[in-house]
Amino acid sequence: MTGKKLLIKHAAELITCAGAAPKKGAAMADIGIISDGALVAEAGKIVWVGPTDDLPPDSEEQCEVIDATGQCVMPGFVDSHTHMVFGGYRPEEFFWRLAGTPYLEILERGGGILNTVQATRSASLAELKDLAARRLENMLAMGxxxxxxxxGYGLDLDTELRQLAVMDELNREQPVEIVPTFLGAHAVPPDYKGRTDDYVDYMIKEVLPAVVRQGVAEFCDVFCEQGVFSLAQSRRLLAAAKNMGLQAKLHADEIVSLGGAELAAELNACSADHLLQASDAGIAALSQVRTVATVLPMTAFCLRESYARARVMIDQGAAVALATDYNPGSCFSHSMPLVAALAAIQLNMKPAEIVTALTINGAAAVNRADRIGSLEIGKQADVVILGYPSHLYLVYHAGMNIVDKVIKHGRLIWNKSGRKQHGKEQ
Structure with missing residues (x-):
């Protein structure tokens, strides 16, 4: 499709989600539906959006035309929280948890995050890259x-840089856009047991400067949690990262109500993620800032934990995004259909709010709302076409992948046959 314009016409619904910032509170239900909608893209950008009847004359000349009759056209999904570059798997641990085995016993059996750290440290860049590339193809198929x-599965200098290098290479070689985040403060490695402050010092003095010199990571994240990294330690690390040019993200209030949401608001972090145990004060703080509350319902589902209070967050005026938390331990799934179903059934989110949370608010959670996440003139032409006429089917056809076509930078790169159409444009 290189050199041609793209025209999508006769969409039963064309959903714009227009905006260049996170949608907060009631605004999340405003997704801008155009009936019998059309879109024109050129050179990777959207140049026209509106009703098909209003298309400019000769719109189909020199265009690749997609007739979306009976289908819903919407912005491409943004999965704004994953741990997709890792070595090894932990299937036994999943069933240990279901049987009620305490986490400390799982660690004694060789499970937990340190299991993945060992496997990731042992894997070469080529091995990690091959695994991640296959995962990205599956994500693409889900829109x-x-x-x-x-x-975050290295907890040392070399492996952390290797994980980020994998993302950098894949960003150039395949069509799914990757936003790299440095999560060296994911856990405390055994050689720093009982010396968490020393590990934070190591991160700040040795690892962070090397990450910045590498020039791949855009964000610094920290697992701010009881028994992992305290509020003070998290604040110190993120302040240092900010001084070095990285934006802040937090794993916040996942296991206990520690005050992670309040810290994220204090730091004007780009996002605060998990939030299963976020306090009323934390939710109120998030509603006053642009920090996106990223909820990860599949993790609660897999762990049999209570869900984040997304309904309260939206009703109080916060911006909520949805993401998978794909990882080899607590959530070995990158199923966007399951995320959407859980958001409706367990989080009591409205269908339109779910669309917003998967698109423009997901884009805001990775600081890209000015470029992606909506279908409007000047935005990147990242588009998903569903096999049904309405966004309601995202939840109604519960847990099923209803994506028919995926377009990235104005180029058709996947269709329902599961076959990629084009490689990444050079």
Whole structure:
């Protein structure tokens, strides 16, 4: 399709989600539906959007034309929280948890995050890259056009840089856009047991400067949690990262109500993620800032934990995004259909709010709302076409992948046959 314009016409619904900032509160239900909609893209950008009857004359000349009759056209999904670059798997641990085995016993059996750290440290760049590339193809098939990827399975200098290098290479070689995040503060490695402050010092003095010199990571994240990294330690690390040019993200209030949401608001972090145990004060704080509350319902589902209070967050005026938390431990799934179903059934989110949370708010959670996440003139032409006429089917056809076509930078790159149409444009 290189050199041609793209025209999508006769969409039963064309959903714009227009905006260049996170949609907050009641605004999340405003998704801008155009009936019998059309879109024209050129050179990777959207140049026209509106009703098909209003298309400019000769719109189909020199265009690749997609007739979306009976289908819903919407922005590409943004999965704004994943741990997609890792070595090894932990299937036994999943069933240990279901049987009620305590986490400390799982660690004694060789499970937990340190299991993945060992496997990732042992894997070469080529091995990690091959694994991640296959995962990205599966994400693409579910309509994901942009994905955030975290390091954090090295907890040392070399492996953290290797994970980020994998993302950098894949960003150039395949169509799904990757947003790299440095998560060196994912856990405390055994050689720093009982010396968490020393590990934070190591991150700040040795690892962060090397990450910045590498020039791949855009964000610094930290697992701010009881028994992992305290509020003070998280604040110190993120302040240092900000001084070095990285934006802040937080794993916040996942296991206990520690005050992570309040810290994220205090730091004007780009996002605060998990939030299963976020306090009323934390939710109120998030509603006053642009920090996106990223909820990860599949993790609660897999862990049999209570869900984040997304309904309260929206009703109080916060901006909510939805993401998968794809990782080899607590959520070995990148199913956007399951995320959408859980958001409606367990989080009590409205269908339109779910669309917003998967698109423009997901884009805002990775600081890209000015470029992606909506279908409007000047935005990147990242588009998903559903096999049904309405966005309601995202939830109604519960847990099923209803994506028919995926377009990235104005180029058709996947269709329902599961076969990629084009490689990444050079």
């Amino acid at each position: 994901v056009t942009t994905v955030e990827g975290k390091s």
